[in-house]
Amino acid sequence: MKYGIVGATGRVGTLLVNILKNENEKIGAVMFEGEQTIEFPSETIITNDAKTLLENSDVVIDFSAPIATQKLLEAALENPTPLVIATTGLNNHQKNLMIEASKKMPILYATNMSLGVAILNKLVAMVSEKLRDFDIEIVEQHHRYKVDAPSGTALTLAESCAKARGLELKDVMVTGRSGHVGARTKDEIGVFAVRGGDVVGRHTVGFYNDGEFLELNHTATSRETFARGALKVAKWIVNQNPGLYSINDALGI
Numbered sequence: 001m002k003y004g005i006v007g008a009t010g011r012v013g014t015l016l017v018n019i020l021k022n023e024n025e026k027i028g029a030v031m032f033e034g035e036q037t038i039e040f041p042s043e044t045i046i047t048n049d050a051k052t053l054l055e056n057s058d059v060v061i062d063f064s065a066p067i068a069t070q071k072l073l074e075a076a077l078e079n080p081t082p083l084v085i086a087t088t089g090l091n092n093h094q095k096n097l098m099i100e101a102s103k104k105m106p107i108l109y110a111t112n113m114s115l116g117v118a119i120l121n122k123l124v125a126m127v128s129e130k131l132r133d134f135d136i137e138i139v140e141q142h143h144r145y146k147v148d149a150p151s152g153t154a155l156t157l158a159e160s161c162a163k164a165r166g167l168e169l170k171d172v173m174v175t176g177r178s179g180h181v182g183a184r185t186k187d188e189i190g191v192f193a194v195r196g197g198d199v200v201g202r203h204t205v206g207f208y209n210d211g212e213f214l215e216l217n218h219t220a221t222s223r224e225t226f227a228r229g230a231l232k233v234a235k236w237i238v239n240q241n242p243g244l245y246s247i248n249d250a251l252g253i
């Protein structure tokens with residue numbers, strides 16, 4: 001199987017390339033925007049054109065930037081290919097494009113490729129429903145270079161919590177408090193971003209009530225977790241029919 005990688009020179013992309021090289025897997029093509037900062041196998045096509053990438057890949061893994069994901073999806077509509085999309089910070093147009101493209105090819109979209117976060121998502125939905133009177137506040141921490149906030153994972157966790165209570169996230173999400181904001185409203189879901197140093201990724205979902213609180217935390221200690229998670233689901237997505245899949249579908253959880 002020939003892998004295609006969008007964002008191959010990035011923090012996660014570089015790890016993906018190294019894992020594939022070490023495991024003697026084929027890298028059909030890679031796509032990135034700027035300078036080539038790492039070595040690719042001699043047979044790998046290096047391009048910044050999504051069509052060329054797709055034509056030389058059996059499955060594409062995308063850890064890049066929303067605009068690159070958009071280009072990938074637009075080209076994929078003409079060259080359907082199984083896709084694993086991990087890029088976060090997609091806007092509504094880009095999400096709709098993904099839904100449209102998934103009618104022609106299998107696409108797995110996950111804001112976090114770790115098994116731990118996949119389980120955390122299920123846990124927070126359960127707790128959100130069972131502890132209905134508890135206030136929900138989510139804190140995410142990431143390295144100083146992360147460009148989107150809140151993280152895709154935090155938004156997915158917030159979505160799971162809101163859905164479990166029959167709420168629309170857009171109506172209840174609060175991403176900052178400053179000044180005389182008044183007392184907390186019952187349905188509010190706070191989502192806050194901390195940026196600094198080399199934190200790979202840490203998410204805490206807290207459920208707070210009078211007299212007790214429960215906090216569920218996941219900490220990624222290595223980006224290899226994301227790279228290996230993406231490779232695992234890529235092997236699964238190539239055998240699926242067109243459709244939009246979640247990481248739970250691939251992991252069978």
Ligand SMILES: NC(=O)C1=CN([C@@H]2O[C@H](COP(=O)(O)OP(=O)(O)OC[C@H]3O[C@@H](n4cnc5c(N)ncnc54)[C@H](OP(=O)(O)O)[C@@H]3O)[C@@H](O)[C@H]2O)C=CC1
Pocket residue numbers: 006007008009010011012013031032033034035048062063064065066067068085086087088089110111112113114148152226
């Ligand atoms: N779902 C998950 O499990 C995870 C998701 N992510 C997400 O993956 C994405 C990448 O993260 P990370 O590796 O840290 O980011 P980096 O900034 O380190 O890497 C981004 C990569 O995308 C490339 N790129 C940027 N813009 C374009 C463009 N217009 N066209 C083609 N390529 C482009 C960059 O190329 P160049 O440097 O040459 O511009 C680089 O290779 C982020 O959205 C992040 O949130 C990250 C970790 C886990």
Ligand SMILES: O=C(O)C1=N[C@H](C(=O)O)C[C@H](O)C1
Pocket residue numbers: 088111112142146150151152153154200201202
């Ligand atoms: O940019 C990152 O680094 C990460 N991004 C993802 C997100 O936005 O949730 C996943 C992970 O936490 C690392």
